[in-house]
Amino acid sequence: MYRRIAAATVRSRLSVLTAKKTAKRFISQKASGVEKELVFPGAVRSQFTNLLRFYDPTNDKSMDTYRCVDLSGSPIDPEYNPADDPFFSQEKVIKLYKDMVTISILDTIMYDAQRQGRLSFYMVNAGEEGIAVGSAAALGKDDILYCQYREAGVFLHRGVPLDEMMNQLYANEADTSAGRQMPVHYQSIQHNIHPISSPLATQIPHAAGAAYALKIAGKEAASICYFGEGAASEGDFHSAFNIASTRSCPVVFICRNNGYAISTPTLEQYRGDGIASRGKGYGIETIRVDGNDIFAVYRATRDARKIAIEEQRPVLIETMSYRVSHHSTSDDSFAYRAKTEVEDWKRRDNPIARLRKWMTNQGYWNDALDADTRVELRKEVLKSFSKAEKLKKPAISLLFEDVYAELPLNLKEQREELAEILDTYPENYPLSVFKNGREGLGDK
Numbered sequence: 001m002y003r004r005i006a007a008a009t010v011r012s013r014l015s016v017l018t019a020k021k022t023a024k025r026f027i028s029q030k031a032s033g034v035e036k037e038l039v040f041p042g043a044v045r046s047q048f049t050n051l052l053r054f055y056d057p058t059n060d061k062s063m064d065t066y067r068c069v070d071l072s073g074s075p076i077d078p079e080y081n082p083a084d085d086p087f088f089s090q091e092k093v094i095k096l097y098k099d100m101v102t103i104s105i106l107d108t109i110m111y112d113a114q115r116q117g118r119l120s121f122y123m124v125n126a127g128e129e130g131i132a133v134g135s136a137a138a139l140g141k142d143d144i145l146y147c148q149y150r151e152a153g154v155f156l157h158r159g160v161p162l163d164e165m166m167n168q169l170y171a172n173e174a175d176t177s178a179g180r181q182m183p184v185h186y187q188s189i190q191h192n193i194h195p196i197s198s199p200l201a202t203q204i205p206h207a208a209g210a211a212y213a214l215k216i217a218g219k220e221a222a223s224i225c226y227f228g229e230g231a232a233s234e235g236d237f238h239s240a241f242n243i244a245s246t247r248s249c250p251v252v253f254i255c256r257n258n259g260y261a262i263s264t265p266t267l268e269q270y271r272g273d274g275i276a277s278r279g280k281g282y283g284i285e286t287i288r289v290d291g292n293d294i295f296a297v298y299r300a301t302r303d304a305r306k307i308a309i310e311e312q313r314p315v316l317i318e319t320m321s322y323r324v325s326h327h328s329t330s331d332d333s334f335a336y337r338a339k340t341e342v343e344d345w346k347r348r349d350n351p352i353a354r355l356r357k358w359m360t361n362q363g364y365w366n367d368a369l370d371a372d373t374r375v376e377l378r379k380e381v382l383k384s385f386s387k388a389e390k391l392k393k394p395a396i397s398l399l400f401e402d403v404y405a406e407l408p409l410n411l412k413e414q415r416e417e418l419a420e421i422l423d424t425y426p427e428n429y430p431l432s433v434f435k436n437g438r439e440g441l442g443d444k
Ligand SMILES: Cc1ncc(C[n+]2csc(CCOP(=O)(O)OP(=O)(O)O)c2C)c(N)n1
Pocket: 150, 198, 199, 200, 227, 228, 229, 230, 231, 232, 256, 258, 260, 261, 262, 323, 327
């Protein structure tokens, strides 16, 4: 059962840990007698050998990939059957399924809308809906979340309204990021999800730092960090993993390994055993799971979160998937991968089809229900879409606000200059699309 730990217990445990560490540090500096070997402080568990052998990691067995439901939707874990897990009531499973389907419908509509020039950019989640929704289902409301950009399901499942996501995509006057971010850079203060940041991997050290803060404050919550396997090539990944490990930070790292970093396939990104082997390298407990199996993702995240909070240390989950879509609307992936490769994946397996098979086996679902549900969800997405599209763009004054408490001289000058240009050439600037039009900038 889940062990609850009070803030005071965490704090006292931390001070004991610090005291023990200090004591240990002194002992390891001392010789422990002539008859005993000295232990090198840099590898205290290493044994001496008289054989000169280079360690070759390519001889290691690759880390297993955990799944509890197979391609046909049948349970295969002798120790765990989702049908017996009280968490997966019929109602709950249908909610998980609907969230995944909603994201996939959102993807289709927004991808096409971008192609029609109605928004500037979009990134689809196809093939990775199970990772986002399944992991989000295992999190607590006080957990602090950091996403990359292909985790729309996390936002939706955590309760961020579709309207709010759509407002962000349209960068309209109701957008919580005030129209200052690219589309798909969602955020939600209310749901403890930090804004998505375009420069890759910046969220990883942030998440490690937030976890350290949670530890110091003795909070019963974890920091949760999503990133792609490509982002794991950044220096930020390595510094974050090392600080999280050495400071024992309660953070769950969730890597989505979808086989590509834009056009670079994983075969060209690394030679090791995926990203999981790096967790091992940093002394972080690690599991690799099948990202198409929402139950496996949920279960791994639930257990990882428990370890992070109860044992106050980081955990890595490498979720395996395949990026079915182009990287973004700015990419044409058929320039670097075969269409047949993508078609094969689409046909063989995906998280939505897998859960649907399981639900059908359970008698929870059938084709008619599925068709009706999809029609309903499509209507909901389209309703949000047309509401967001009708709203105006944010007021122009927001170009200058929210950075300094008081506008510095150089920005005041730029603002005056902009006002002058807008007033001189009104025919070239259709200000009616912005909230309060020209008035939205204020006086010169
Ligand atoms: C610092 C930085 N370098 C490069 C980019 C350009 N870029 C955006 S996404 C991406 C690939 C990331 O791949 P991965 O982390 O595997 O995520 P995926 O797109 O596969 O979900 C790159 C190189 C960037 N945004 N930031």
